[in-house]
Amino acid sequence: MDKFTKITGVAAPLPLINVDTDMIIPKQFLKTIKRSGLGVNLFDEMRYQDDGSENPDFVLNKPAYRSAEILIAGDNFGCGSSREHAPWAIKDFGIRCVIAPSFADIFFNNCFKNGILPITLPQEQIDMLMKDAEKGENARMTVDLEAQTVTTSDGETFPFEVDAFKKHCLLEGLDDIALTLEKAPAIQSFEAQAAVSRPWV
Template sequence: MEKFTTLSGIAAPMPLLNIDTDMIIPKQFLKTIKRSGLGANLFDEMRFDREGNEISDFVLNQSAYRSAEILVAGDNFGCGSSREHAPWALLDFGVRCVVSTSFADIFYNNCFKNGILPIVLPAEQVAVLMKDAEKGANARIAVDLEAQTVSSSDGEVFSFEVDSHKKHCLLNGLDDIGQTLEKVTAIDSFEATASQARPWV
């Protein structure tokens, strides 16, 4: 998993409330177990019409936001079914951070496991960042995970809380497998000791 330390990028404003996982990646794209390729179908029913043409007024279809790495979203982002394909699709599109007033628990935890930083801020601070994001490509929002801060393009700085273990994993690029491999010496030692004590196993 790619490490997350700092990020300075274009932020796309998505003020819609209750954006659920089926909106993020519709159910017909859940047949794959690959993490790559899903970005093409991110927000598919919002980005494309029935003929597959782009819907011009959807934010990620606008030239200023095609390379957005941050989403500033409405309340309760990632609600709905517990599909890990949702953070996979966001990451494959290029999104590394989502800012909202709240997230669904399963989606929130899945983000950390896939290298995406979900940031919870009070409504008034999200409103400032939303307005900043509406400026387009000229406005870049900066995120510093180590310092736990988000800075607007105008220099306003907001602090956010994050679980220390989740922070450690993101800073070091550790998914569940990576965390296990951190303990490989202890695991090998245990296996060797167990093998000597119970050679018949």
């Protein structure tokens, strides 16, 4: 998993509430178990028209936001089913941070496990970030995980809270597998002792 320390980039405004995981990545794309390749189908039903062409009105299809690394969203983002494909699609598109007033719990935790930083801020601050994001590609925000701050293109800074363990994992690029591998020496020692004390197992 890629380390997350600080990003400075374009933020895409998505002022919708209750964006569920089926909106993020529709069910027909859940057949894969690969974490890559889903970015093209992120927000598929809003992003594409019936004939398969891009919807020019959808924010991520606009030239200013095609390389967005930050998403400013509405309340209850990531609700619905618990599909881990949702953060996979977001990450594969190139978005590393989602900022919203609230998140669905399972989606929130899945983000950390996949190298995405979900940030919860009060609605008033979200409104300010949304307006800043609407300025387009010349308005670049900075998200600093170590300092736990979001800074607008105008230099206004908002602090955010993050669980210390989840912060450590993002800073070090540790997913669940990497965390287990950190304990490899202890696991190997236990297995060696078990083989001696219980050779019949």
